[in-house]
Structures are given as structure tokens and as C-alpha cells.
Amino acid sequence: MDLSVAAAHVLGDAGAFESSVGRRGRPVAVVGRDPRASGEFLEAAVVAGLASSGVDVLRLGVLPTPAVAYLTSALGADLGVMLSASHNPAPDNGIKFFARGGFKLPDAVENDIEQRLGEKWNRPVGAAVGRVRDAYGEADRYVSHVLTTVPNRLDGLRVIVDCAHGAAHMVAPEALLRAGAVVETIGASPDGLNINEGVGSTHLDALREAVVESGADAGVAYDGDADRCLAVTSSGEVVDGDQIMAVLALAMHSAGTLAEDTVVATIMSNLGFKIALKKAGLTMVETAVGDRYVLEAMKAGGYNLGGEQSGHVVMLDHATTGDGLLTSLHLLAEVARSGQSLADLVSVMTRLPQVLVNVKDVSKAKAATSPELAAAVAAAEESLGDSGRVVIRPSGTEPMVRVMVEAESQEEAERIAATLAEVVRATCA
Numbered sequence: 001m002d003l004s005v006a007a008a009h010v011l012g013d014a015g016a017f018e019s020s021v022g023r024r025g026r027p028v029a030v031v032g033r034d035p036r037a038s039g040e041f042l043e044a045a046v047v048a049g050l051a052s053s054g055v056d057v058l059r060l061g062v063l064p065t066p067a068v069a070y071l072t073s074a075l076g077a078d079l080g081v082m083l084s085a086s087h088n089p090a091p092d093n094g095i096k097f098f099a100r101g102g103f104k105l106p107d108a109v110e111n112d113i114e115q116r117l118g119e120k121w122n123r124p125v126g127a128a129v130g131r132v133r134d135a136y137g138e139a140d141r142y143v144s145h146v147l148t149t150v151p152n153r154l155d156g157l158r159v160i161v162d163c164a165h166g167a168a169h170m171v172a173p174e175a176l177l178r179a180g181a182v183v184e185t186i187g188a189s190p191d192g193l194n195i196n197e198g199v200g201s202t203h204l205d206a207l208r209e210a211v212v213e214s215g216a217d218a219g220v221a222y223d224g225d226a227d228r229c230l231a232v233t234s235s236g237e238v239v240d241g242d243q244i245m246a247v248l249a250l251a252m253h254s255a256g257t258l259a260e261d262t263v264v265a266t267i268m269s270n271l272g273f274k275i276a277l278k279k280a281g282l283t284m285v286e287t288a289v290g291d292r293y294v295l296e297a298m299k300a301g302g303y304n305l306g307g308e309q310s311g312h313v314v315m316l317d318h319a320t321t322g323d324g325l326l327t328s329l330h331l332l333a334e335v336a337r338s339g340q341s342l343a344d345l346v347s348v349m350t351r352l353p354q355v356l357v358n359v360k361d362v363s364k365a366k367a368a369t370s371p372e373l374a375a376a377v378a379a380a381e382e383s384l385g386d387s388g389r390v391v392i393r394p395s396g397t398e399p400m401v402r403v404m405v406e407a408e409s410q411e412e413a414e415r416i417a418a419t420l421a422e423v424v425r426a427t428c429a
Contacts, residue, residue, distance in 0.1 A: 026130065030075060030138075032060040032068035033083035034167040034225050037192035038093045042083050046095070051130035053123055055079070058135040062190075064167045064226035065096060066323035067142040073102035073320065074141060084167065084225035087202045090193045102320040104292065143175045149318040150329045151255070152337045155180035159332060160219040160232075162207040164200025165190040168226035172325050179329060180336075186210050187221075196223065201230040201311050201324075208236040218335065218342045222324040228311035229324035231331060233343040241311040242273040244331055246349040248313070249305055250280055251334045257304075257317070258282070264297045264306030266290070271389055271406045276349040289393065291322055352388065353410040355417040357403045359424045364394035366428040367401045376423040380405070380416050388413070390420065401428065 029050050033039035039062075047057050058075065060068060065082045072080030080098030088094075097105045097113070105113075124130075159181045163169040169188040176183045186206055187199035199206050201221045211219040211232050219232035231239035245263055252258035262283040265273065274284045285301060287293040291314065294306040298316050307313035312322035319326055335342050367373060373392070380390050388407035395402060403420045407413035 026054060026056055027078040028056045028058065028076070029079040029081060030058045030060055030068060030071050030077045030135070031081045031083070032063040032065075032071075032167075034064075034085075034195060035062050035165065035169070035190035035192055036083075036085070036090055036093055036195055036224075038091075039083045040192070042093055042095075046081055046083065047132055050079075050081075051132050053130065054128055055130040057130055057132045058138070059132060060138055061134070061136040062167055062170070063139055063142065064171065064222075064323070064325065066227055066319055066321050066326065067139065067167075067171065068096075069098050069102040069104075069321045070142050070145060070319065071102075071138055072098045072100070074145070075135075075138065082225065086225050086227070087164075087196055087200065087223040090195050090197070098320075104295070104321060107292075139171055143171050143178070146175055146318070146323070146326050146329060147178055149315075149326065150179055150333050152333050153180040154329075154332050154336045157218070157332055157336055158182045158214070158216040159184075160207060160210045160214060160216045161185045161188070161328075162199055162201075162204075162210075162219065162221035163188040163226075164196050164222055164224050165194045166196065166200065166222065166224035166226060168222045168325060172222060172226065172328075175325055175329065176332075179333075181332065184210070184214060184216070200224065201228050204230065204232060204238055208232050208238070212236045218332065220324075220328040220332070222328075223311075226324040227322040229313065229327040229331075230311040231328070231342060233346070234341060235343065237343060239342065239346050240270075240351075241307050241309045241313060242270045243346040243349050243351065244311065244327060245305065245307050245313060246273055246276050247334055247345045248315075248327075248330055249277060249282055250348060251330075251337075252305060253280065253282060259302055259304040262301065262303050262305075264294050264301070264303050266294060266308050267391055267393070268404060269309055270349075270351050270354055272350045272352045280348075295321070352406045352408065353413045354404065354406045355410070355413040357417045357421040358395075359401045359403060359421050359428075361399055362401050362424055362428040364399065364401060364428075367392065367394060367424060370427045372427045373420075373423050376420055380420060384412075384416070388416075390416070392420070392424075 068082045082096040085092035201223045207219045264285045266289045298306045304316040313327040391404040393402045405413045405417040
């Protein structure tokens with residue numbers, strides 16, 4: 001959600017009220033942010049809202065979202081707050097809440113907080129108000145934690161790290177250096193206005209160029225709040241979240257640590273990922289698009305690896321949310337352990353051509369019930385057989401239907417996607 005200063009203050013109030021329910025004694029909250037200029041005053045507003053509501057606040061400073069989630073748990077806090085707009089440009093900002101234990105708040109609790117915005121209740125005065133303390137040194141606790149999870153060192157690897165001028169610009173290079181890698185950085189000079197600007201996991205050209213020019217073994221890129229990670233091979237080829245999960249799944253399976261020999265992924269994951277897992281004797285559980293749904297399925301099934309093509313990977317044995325730094329360390333650890341190049345490792349998965357067409361200004365309800373569209377999809381699926389698939393998905397926020405087609409060739413995928421998009425336009429206007 002976008003925030004004004006006033007809204008941030010009120011949300012701090014509402015979050016504080018939520019955190020104090022069912023608790024005796026003064027509640028504690030941790031607050032972190034990414035380097036956006038707006039985060040400086042939004043942080044002040046949220047901290048003011050919390051403290052004036054009787055919550056003791058530990059101000060963490062600039063840290064990745066997964067670090068705030070981890071520290072919510074590690075420090076025994078009742079509430080975690082992260083100010084970030086993730087991979088969005090600098091003018092945007094938003095807020096994420098974490099419950100006790102470091103997991104994102106369930107939808108029902110977030111809705112409850114929204115309903116309580118501006119609600120009148122007895123606020124503390126005098127000695128009962130919360131106190132604010134800077135806790136910037138807790139960043140090292142997070143770095144030390146992620147390093148304890150890595151199965152082996154990265155000695156001998158030369159890695160370019162793209163921090164997106166974001167929240168990982170300090171902790172990521174430090175962690176990789178401590179793990180043994182030789183590290184060069186790009187996108188590690190945030191000025192409050194340049195976050196995600198031409199760098200990071202959504203703009204990989206700079207990293208590809210840097211890796212090839214330097215002769216590095218690999219590159220890794222995070223987004224603004226570092227809950228995502230994508231990678232680049234020594235020749236500049238992009239490694240997406242599906243490919244990263246394929247490498248991690250096989251490594252965990254070999255080590256006997258992949259719970260139920262199962263990976264959780266969304267319906268938008270590449271079919272080549274599912275084929276690679278099946279070939280290795282592993283299972284893929286599919287969910288709706290969104291890390292929330294991935295995590296819900298992981299917790300419900302007792303699985304410990306899941307994620308999205310975007311690089312949002314959840315390793316539930318070590319983290320409560322997607323963690324780009326954690327993901328990159330485990331990916332590079334497998335490169336170091338195996339003695340293979342990153343390109344060789346990701347070759348276990350053949351990524352099928354995937355075409356996505358966004359059909360705007362159409363009725364999502366009609367798309368769900370149109371017999372003509374259903375017939376067209378069935379015909380497309382029959383022609384693709386086991387070598388492709390079709391996903392028709394309404395946008396969650398816009399009057400738009402997304403048409404995704406995978407096929408053995410780019411030309412076939414484009415042709416079928418274009419045909420289905422025309423059916424959507426003709427029948428769902």
C-alpha cells in the first residue's frame with residue numbers, strides 16, 4: 001500500500017493495538033526500512049505511532065525485509081514493521097507487518113488492523129508510553145544467522161553482487177565475503193532516490209555486463225528490499241527463480257533435507273521446472289500467484305522449499321519469508337561444492353518458451369464463465385499436449401486478464417497466446 005505520513009502514524013497506532021492484544025506487559029516492535037528518502041520520515045511516523053501507543057520500539061535502520069522478519073523472531077518482538085516498496089521505483093513506498101515469530105500477518109489480521117484505523121481507545125500517558133532505542137548493530141545478528149545455514153564455504157568463487165542501491169547494500173557483500181567469496185559490487189551506493197534504478201533483479205543488463213567483463217564465476221542480484229534474488233552465469237545468461245529452485249531442490253534432495261521431496265511453486269512457474277523435478281523423482285505443488293499462497297501451502301504440507309519465478313524463494317528451515325541473501329548463499333554454495341559452473345548446474349532444467357499477454361479493459365467475471373474462451377483454451381491445450389500449457393488468470397488489481405502460454409517453440413507460444421487474447425477481447429469486453 002502507498003503511505004502518507006499521517007497514514008503511517010495511524011497504521012503504527014493500529015499495529016501497536018494489534019500487537020498488545022492478549023499480551024501482559026509492554027509490547028515490543030522492531031522497525032526497519034529500505035534506503036528510500038521517504039522511508040526516513042515514514043519511519044519516524046510509524047515509530048511515533050507505536051511508541052505513543054505504549055510499544056517499546058527497536059529501530060533497526062536500513063535492512064532487508066527478511067532481516068526484519070528474522071529479527072522479529074530472534075529478538076522476541078511482538079510486531080515487525082518494514083517500510084519498503086520492494087522492486088518499485090523510489091517515489092513509491094509501503095509497509096509490511098510481521099507477527100510474533102516473524103511470519104507475515106494473515107489476511108484476516110491485516111483486515112482487522114485496517115478496520116481499526118482511527119479507532120478510539122485509551123492510549124497510555126506518562127511512564128506508560130513506549131521508549132525508542134536504536135538497534136542498528138542487530139544487522140550482524142542477521143548476517144551471522146544466514147551464514148550458519150550455508151552447508152559449505154564459497155572459497156575460490158568470484159562473484160559480482162548487484163544490491164539494487166537497496167536494503168542489502170551493506171549486509172549482502174559482507175555475508176558473501178565472510179562466506180569466502182571474492183566479491184565485487186554494483187548498485188551498492190544508495191542515495192535515497194536511486195533504488196532499483198537500472199540495477200537489481202528487475203534490471204539485469206548492468207549485472208550481465210559486469211560479470212562478462214570481469215570474468216567472474218557468477219553474479220547475483222537482489223531487489224530493493226532483498227527478498228528476491230536472481231542470478232547470472234559467467235557468460236551473462238540470466239538464471240530465474242525457477243532455475244534457482246531446481247538447483248536447490250536437487251541439492252537438498254541429494255543431502256536428504258528436501259521435506260517430502262516436494263517443492264511448492266505458483267501456476268506461473270515454467271513447465272520446464274515441473275518436468276525437471278519429475279525427472280528427478282520430485283513433486284511440485286502448485287499454488288495461486290503470490291508468495292503468501294506459496295508459504296501457506298508450505299506450512300500446510302510441511303514442505304521447506306518453495307517460491308516464484310521472480311526469485312522470491314522461501315527456505316522455511318532457515319527463514320519465514322523469501323530471502324534473497326539466503327538464496328544466493330545456498331545457490332553459490334552448491335556451485336562451490338559441486339565444482340560445476342552455474343551454467344552447468346542450471347542445465348538440469350530446460351526452460352520452455354513462455355509468452356504472457358495482458359488483455360486490458362475486459363471483464364474478469366466474463367473470462368471466468370465464457371464458454372467460447374473455455375472452448376478455445378481446451379483446443380489450445382489439446383494441440384500442445386504434454387509439451388506446453390495455457391494459464392488464463394485475471395489480474396488481482398486491474399480490469400485485465402493475463403494469458404500465459406508455454407510451448408516447445410517461441411513461435412508456437414506467441415501464435416496461441418495471440419489467438420487466445422483475441423478470444424478474450426471478443427467475448428469478455
